[in-house]
Amino acid sequence: MxxxxxxxxxxxxxxxxxxxxxxATPVNLKIIDLYVGxxxxxxxxxxxxxxxxxxxxxxxxxxGVLSCVxxxxxxxxxxxxxxxxxxxxxxxxxxRAFADFVLCNLVLHLVIMNFLG
Amino acid sequence: MAAPETSTAAVPTLYTNNTLRNAxxxxxxxxxxxLIGVMAFSIRLFSVIKYExxxxxxxxxxxxxxxxFLAKNGIYEFWNWFDDRTxxxxxxxxxxxxxxxxxxxxxxIWWLLNSLNIPLSVETVCVFTAPIFSAFASWATFLLTKExxxxxxxxxAAALLAMVPSYISRSVxxxxxxxxxxxxxxxxxxxLYIKTLNTGSLFYATLNSIAYFYMVCSWxxxxxxxxxxxxxxxxCIVTGRFSSRLYIAYAPLVVLGTLLAALxxxxxxxxxxxxxxxxxxxxxxxxxxxxxxxxxxxxxSPKMFKVAVTLVVSVGLAVCCAVIAVLIALVxxxxxxxxxxxxxxxxxxxxxxxxxxxxxxxxxxxxPTWPSYFMDxxxxxxxxxxxxxxxxxPLSDSSSFVVLYIATSVYFSGVMVRLMLVFAxxxxxxxxxxxxxxxxxxxRSIKFQLPGISSNTEVxxxxxxxxxxxxxxxxxxxxxxxxxxxxxxxxxxxKKEKEEKPSTKAKAxxxxxxxxxxxxxxxxxxxxxxxxxxxxxxVWAAAEAYSAPSxxxxxxxxxxxxxxxxxxxxxxxxxxxxxxDDKVASWWxxxxxxxxxxxxxxxVDNNTWNNTxxxxxxxxxxxxxxxxWEIFHSLDVKYVLVVFGGLVGYxxxxxxxxxxxxxxxGGVFPHIKEPDYLRDGxxxxxxxxTPTMLNCLMYKLSYYRFVETDGKGFDRVRQTxxxxxxxxxxxxxxxxxxxxxxxxxxxxxxxKNRIRGKTKKSKSKTSSTSSRGxxxxxxxxxxxQ
Numbered sequence: 001m002x003x004x005x006x007x008x009x010x011x012x013x014x015x016x017x018x019x020x021x022x023x024a025t026p027v028n029l030k031i032i033d034l035y036v037g038x039x040x041x042x043x044x045x046x047x048x049x050x051x052x053x054x055x056x057x058x059x060x061x062x063x064g065v066l067s068c069v070x071x072x073x074x075x076x077x078x079x080x081x082x083x084x085x086x087x088x089x090x091x092x093x094x095x096r097a098f099a100d101f102v103l104c105n106l107v108l109h110l111v112i113m114n115f116l117g
Numbered sequence: 118m119a120a121p122e123t124s125t126a127a128v129p130t131l132y133t134n135n136t137l138r139n140a141x142x143x144x145x146x147x148x149x150x151x152l153i154g155v156m157a158f159s160i161r162l163f164s165v166i167k168y169e170x171x172x173x174x175x176x177x178x179x180x181x182x183x184x185x186f187l188a189k190n191g192i193y194e195f196w197n198w199f200d201d202r203t204x205x206x207x208x209x210x211x212x213x214x215x216x217x218x219x220x221x222x223x224x225x226i227w228w229l230l231n232s233l234n235i236p237l238s239v240e241t242v243c244v245f246t247a248p249i250f251s252a253f254a255s256w257a258t259f260l261l262t263k264e265x266x267x268x269x270x271x272x273x274a275a276a277l278l279a280m281v282p283s284y285i286s287r288s289v290x291x292x293x294x295x296x297x298x299x300x301x302x303x304x305x306x307x308x309l310y311i312k313t314l315n316t317g318s319l320f321y322a323t324l325n326s327i328a329y330f331y332m333v334c335s336w337x338x339x340x341x342x343x344x345x346x347x348x349x350x351x352x353c354i355v356t357g358r359f360s361s362r363l364y365i366a367y368a369p370l371v372v373l374g375t376l377l378a379a380l381x382x383x384x385x386x387x388x389x390x391x392x393x394x395x396x397x398x399x400x401x402x403x404x405x406x407x408x409x410x411x412x413x414x415x416x417x418s419p420k421m422f423k424v425a426v427t428l429v430v431s432v433g434l435a436v437c438c439a440v441i442a443v444l445i446a447l448v449x450x451x452x453x454x455x456x457x458x459x460x461x462x463x464x465x466x467x468x469x470x471x472x473x474x475x476x477x478x479x480x481x482x483x484x485p486t487w488p489s490y491f492m493d494x495x496x497x498x499x500x501x502x503x504x505x506x507x508x509x510x511p512l513s514d515s516s517s518f519v520v521l522y523i524a525t526s527v528y529f530s531g532v533m534v535r536l537m538l539v540f541a542x543x544x545x546x547x548x549x550x551x552x553x554x555x556x557x558x559x560x561r562s563i564k565f566q567l568p569g570i571s572s573n574t575e576v577x578x579x580x581x582x583x584x585x586x587x588x589x590x591x592x593x594x595x596x597x598x599x600x601x602x603x604x605x606x607x608x609x610x611x612k613k614e615k616e617e618k619p620s621t622k623a624k625a626x627x628x629x630x631x632x633x634x635x636x637x638x639x640x641x642x643x644x645x646x647x648x649x650x651x652x653x654x655x656v657w658a659a660a661e662a663y664s665a666p667s668x669x670x671x672x673x674x675x676x677x678x679x680x681x682x683x684x685x686x687x688x689x690x691x692x693x694x695x696x697x698d699d700k701v702a703s704w705w706x707x708x709x710x711x712x713x714x715x716x717x718x719x720x721v722d723n724n725t726w727n728n729t730x731x732x733x734x735x736x737x738x739x740x741x742x743x744x745x746w747e748i749f750h751s752l753d754v755k756y757v758l759v760v761f762g763g764l765v766g767y768x769x770x771x772x773x774x775x776x777x778x779x780x781x782x783g784g785v786f787p788h789i790k791e792p793d794y795l796r797d798g799x800x801x802x803x804x805x806x807t808p809t810m811l812n813c814l815m816y817k818l819s820y821y822r823f824v825e826t827d828g829k830g831f832d833r834v835r836q837t838x839x840x841x842x843x844x845x846x847x848x849x850x851x852x853x854x855x856x857x858x859x860x861x862x863x864x865x866x867x868x869k870n871r872i873r874g875k876t877k878k879s880k881s882k883t884s885s886t887s888s889r890g891x892x893x894x895x896x897x898x899x900x901x902q
Contacts (some may be wrong), residue, residue, distance in 0.1 A: 003157055009425075010424045010428070011428060012613055013421065013424065014417075014421055014424045014425050014428065017417055017418065017421045018413075018416070018421075018425075019415065021416035021417060022416065025416075034163050045501070055314065056644070058386060059379070059386075062376075062379060062386075062389060066375065066376050069372055070369070070372040070373060070376070073368045073369055073372055074369060076364070076368070077319050077322075077365045077369065078319075078363065079362065079369070080361040080365065081319070081365075085415075086361060087363060088317060088362065089317060089361075092318075097319070098320065099322075100319035100320045103319075103320065103323060104320075104322065104369060104373075106325045106370070107323055107326070107327070107373065108373055108376070109382065111206070111373070111376045112376065113382055114380060115173060115376060115379060
């Protein structure tokens, strides 16, 4: 009983510390995180749809899901490069990071549009 | 380069001297690279000089035909091309079964040159594509090794790759095959991966994915890349080298790379469904989990992190196990566990000989012998271990990649001789590192001991490779001055402390690394001698061993040089003396050449995608005349082509390949039994041969009228007299035999108009309106029903 209670306390304490630590991140990073979450959510919706309706134009399903996952991954890379706490990317101006992000997304979506069918 | 810290009188001259030296080194390495490219191109031109500018072997003829079609009809026709002149009556979807990289590359070069009004023919462009791309490949090796160890090692590795015989063997002028561009794509993809890993730039990650796309277009060996890179990522995670650069290098590659691979029609959905790609997805998931763990660790206090770990472990473990169990069940439900036959034969070398005789029969798929290692990479064979050790000091992400690359490629090269080609760049990279490091050590020892030079602060520009070398020299001279390396701008105090540490270490290093003067001079000379042996061997191998076009053969005898141009003679005869729609049957080796040069429809060709069709031809070749005639007649065949080397001693003729015809035919049609053709476990064609062997079509077509050549019928390849010397052909007639009897063409006699006696009805309701026809019952079980 005491164990359960302490584990429940632990879980709550953990949740609180996570929340407070996250609240301290700068706003621009939070916006990127929101974008990542949105992309993953869209991908999940597509997977659920495929599971219910069937995967017939498989290339369409693949391109849809991979475009969401791809842009989420690229946004995470952008977040890594823009994060001021990251020592390795101190000298990288955030404009350059954003330009790389846009370029990679461009290539990704060109491929997606070709593969969508 | 940032401005130096303190102002001593020596510093401004130091600054300009360093830039001058770096500029000089840059120009020098540019010219060296240019020369390496020229050398890589010219060493592959021996066959053009000795024979002519002609396409070699078998597979290149198919690529040449496809490129001709592309040049004539444009890319949309090529992409949707259904070829009805091969695998009659099945045809082949070229657009969907060919790796388009090579043909698109050559087609683009041809189109570009023609639009600039340089009228090169398609054949010329095809012949010279491989040497051009080998020059590119050596430049890519320079870039890759420069990322790992520096410019000196890069130049050495590039020079080694330009000449290594294993790569020359598949990329001479005329060898117009996939590997010609694929090796360049392989090295370039690896270079971009390492560059992304070292810089963490998303731009290079994009370029990496595009280069991977080019590799997928070019060669089936792209699965090596998509398994090696995840292996390396896993290695980095496990050895504690996880960093955000690793994430940037790998995660976009997986997503973009999978999509791009799925774009190529040959690969299609295999990019997500076959086991060869699962490793990349698995590591993708693992990478995300690890990245997430590091992130959480970063934002929580240690105590909270421990709580989080216990929570996650208890809950997540159960979920994880369930998911993994489902996945394993999915993969295990398919009989080959989702791997294709060729990949399986790589992992289990005995797989092909047990289950797929066609893969086992290709000579390139046999394991290599020990001498072939020394033939193909020569001196590099014992420089490679030194290079592996050099990669460990210091161990960085990129050098761990090189070690992993060479370990895996050594294993695969031991399974299949064709994969020595993938091993060659790895061998060149590691040997380049080893050679360059040893040169470094020796020249530095000499420099520190020659009087008058050791006081000089400047280090030889061509021997860069480490900023620490400059640092230790200059820090020795002027303790206060701030040394700057090429890329990193300096910060005030932190760097100064770091510089003073290497300076004391440098003094110790200097003492350690200074070998005695005479031994370092001698060692230097010996290393140069080693390089000379390598060069001599490579040039010899390129000139003598790997330049044979194998469509034209030569031999020297006491009365001069004989040229055997029988193959082209036969194809030319076919082209001019038969109808356009006539079908030609031969063993699958000659299919590509027949369609490309003779322009006739063939039954089977080198693509070997349909085992049953090949077994049909093999059965026909192993059957008696009448049965063989029936099979060929059912396939609408008009001409049969047989290669025979008994008169001149050409060892790769059809009688020597006969055992594969029997095995493959017997694998599908059980009435062909191999022991029927063997006497004491051997295939024999002399008087001791079995009656089945002496009556089969291959024997008759090869040795018809052979006794007329020398009266005794002595077969120079088998070194015996043949068994049955005087016989007539009942169902075939000979129409052409080339000058040296190497290619013999026979025509099927038309069926008789009237059948004497009772008409033999075939058993039962032959609903077999299939094009395979029926064999007349001769007491044996009819395999078509």
